[in-house]
Amino acid sequence: MNADHGDVREATAPRSAGHEATRRGRPDLSVRPIGSADLPAWANLLRAVEIVDDQGEHYDTEDLAEEMSDATLSAADDTRALWDGEEMVGYAVVHARPGAQETDRIRLEGAVHPLWRRRGLGTRLLDWMCDRGRQAHTQKNPQVPGLLTTGTGAGNAGARTMLERAGFTPARYFFGMRRVLSEPIPAAEIPEGLTLTTFRPELDAALRATHNETFLDHWGFQPRDEEVWRIWMTGSRSFRGATSHLLLDGDRIAAYVLTYEYEADTAVTGVRDCYIGQVGTRREYRGRGAARALLSRTLLAARDAGFDEASLGVDSVNPTGALGLYERLGFRTRREWVNYDLALDEP
Template identity: 25%
Template sequence: MSTDESRFEADPDELLPDLPGLPTGWTVDVPDPGDRFTLARLTHLLRAHERHGRGWAGSGVDDVLVEVSEAGLRTRQNVVVRDRTGEVQAWGSVHDRAGGRMLFVHIVSRELPEGLARTCSDVLVEWAVGQARTVGAARGLEVQQIDTGAFADDDRQHRWLEAGGFTKVRTWWQMKRPVTPDEAGLVPSTEFWESEKARFRTVRRGADGLPDVDDLREVHEVLESAFLDHFNSWEETFDEFESRLREDPGHRWDHWWLAEVTESGEPVPVGALIGTASESATGPDGSYVSYIGVLEEARGRGVAKGLLNTIIADAASRGRDRVTLEVDADSSTGADGLYVALGWKISYVTESWHRDVPVTDET
């Protein structure tokens, strides 16, 4: 199979021939990313899902387009459940994230009665299981993991995932730190600065404005190595890594940093941080730490603290009012201690739910 071809099944009828349990006249199809009414409805469903789960909505149409646009269809597939009037009442999205790991977005209208909403959930899960077998077979796997998430306070989602064969495996703290304008001076320069033990810089840019590929590969290699011993770490190729991050609506090349130490007179990458812009429709924008990793042999040298201070200073210099990040609440590494010491506090809590699907099991 060409790397430019999707590993997913594009026709939902192949995976859901009987539309189990749906009322007469309800249908399942693939959403059209060019249909503005469908995009608006998916955005509404996503925002309602967020408001119910954590009290406020942060996503917009750009976040929906990451999942459904034609640009992402090499690694993603989507399905929607429509009522007899054609209104979308449920939406599922799968992402072939890395070998063995498939992400699953699972959203059902909050306006439906419990029984009908549960039926829609079951349809989405059955479709996702079929997609897991399809993508797992294309990758030559015996078992394909489905990785989905839920807000910690969303009891409805928890019930449905458990009924769908998923198990809660991890808890995550979503943390926020306020940023003040004076913190722009927290480091000498967000593009390049040095401490006693390391130096920090953005990835190099060529005359055409594009980043240096060697630097991008260094970031990828540092993060792959730094996360080897972390929960649910799956090897991701450089092409998968770069393509996925570029799809993020908040992607900015000048939000990628490397930390280096000098060995035998040469700079050696030991840490990396990838940030994104978090836009707000009602106030100042923020920055988000998508990834931060430090090689094991370089830990304890202030590398992580230096990278975090750099993105704080960068956010302040751009007039942003916060930096947010996610931390593994179940990890024994103690990383949360550094975040708390630098001013981060828990904003809300999410969970990871997994189901392992035998690829050859057709029952």
Template identity: 30%
Template sequence: MTMRQPVRAAGRLSASEVDDVLALAAAAAELDGTYPLSEDIVLRVRGDVATQGVHLLSYAGDRLAGYAFVEDAAGELVVHPQFRRQGHGSALLAAAGDGPLRFWAHGDDPGSAAFAERNGFHRARVLWQMRRSLLEPLPDVPLPDGVTVRAFNPDSDEQRWLEVNARAFAHHPEQGRWTLEDLRSREAEPWFDPAGFLLAVDIADTLLGFHWTKVHPAAGDDPAIGEIYVLGVDPGGHRRGLGAALSVAGLRHLASAGLTVSNLYVDESNAAAVALYRRLGYQVYKTDVNYQRS
């Protein structure tokens, strides 16, 4: 067995460390069938978004065996399949410190659950990935009176979108805290398309809600997938049925682009959103679990 080295902490990763972390994540995804890092963490790994968090790296000799990112007592952790059950996961948790801590596990894996329980974590939150075919008919859901849909304009819509997003997701621990840097980092991604970022506005062009779609290219056995990336309605200007109408408008946009499958992510506990998506024909496809240590 290669000797495990002390965990190293870094505020920013070097180019070679970025490559090593992404290669480790790819190796874990190949074995586990699900990618172990969220989009938000990948942006921080690459340095596309500034962070006050810390990158934790566990080595077996000179090879990266495990990686974790922690910010505001929350993060994600992954161990290379070749180095599992050798103490790297526990060493990363120890380096993250004592006290309250939350970690996402992508995929509801029994091994992750057992590891969490051994280290004093309990199952605190569940995120569902849901999917539906875009070849099946979509319901006809008209927009409320006086509301139209137009595309997002990066030159004029950024700040007011951030304000509506913050109100719509005021109680969401991740989405509601987006900054201008978070938004612009997504605008710089190859997948960003303002034509698929739909805004619902009234006659005065007041932003009432939005449906931001995202297209994932085909990979492995998966076809190209059109995602309901972020869907929100301003609670201060809520129009009955606007969420459903925006959902269908975005799905029609994706279907018109030739996509045949759509997905989305939603908290299991968000009963209203889950009910909407089930009415639109979505079914649970995969599960992510947030484990918490009090």
């Protein structure tokens, strides 16, 4: 059973890309790339967007600084912000990485302040992201087909209409699931011959290799290089090794669950959530209850560490039966997202 839930927060449910403005009068806005001094204004914009769009995601300046530290992201080339004086009222970011193997998936994200919607700003930002995405594809991975990808809440009719008018089509649906940790947690036996351990730094390189092997045949997956792994996975400030578990067959990693805690979420909601970002089992160990055993231990560890809830995201058509497993472990769907794709010309 495999589920790379990092993509849900990182890619599949971006920050409400493409909404438009509602203020009366013609907006006189300036445009520039996002710099380090702009992070507080960016965080303020995202707070305003979350109040209206209810994506379940909150970001502080430290989160944004970490994301911008990705060496493959050029602030000058890959970011834009719309400004009304000192207030950021819209933004756009294009994530494109070299080294694509079969398909170059270029991730677009953006948002417009709720008070500035329905005046064409979302379309303006989307047009720029599409143009920049095509350029980035040509620059970084012209040898393989290119694909622009973004997403939005399933109920966000405005964003979905805008994306479809631009030629994007729905590609995948994802569920955001939660469970309260005060409720009983089902027990599960460790599969025979395997040993349970929490994350240890000396296992990190092998864990990345295991993840890339385990998810190679999954929809939309691109192997994680060292930089992605550092920014988004075990090197992230949100990663929690104490509640992340692995099953070992000798020195070989058979299965794993990686967890995260987003401090900005806790600061706003007052609820400590253990986010389960990745669940993976090597093919030869599937069907033995490895994922269930790991998830049970992870939920118990999160409860004992003082977390109130656990959450995750799952592909609605995950071929390994992840959705059913999560429901049996007490998770219930709270949100739905739609991933949209737009194919670029063949190389």
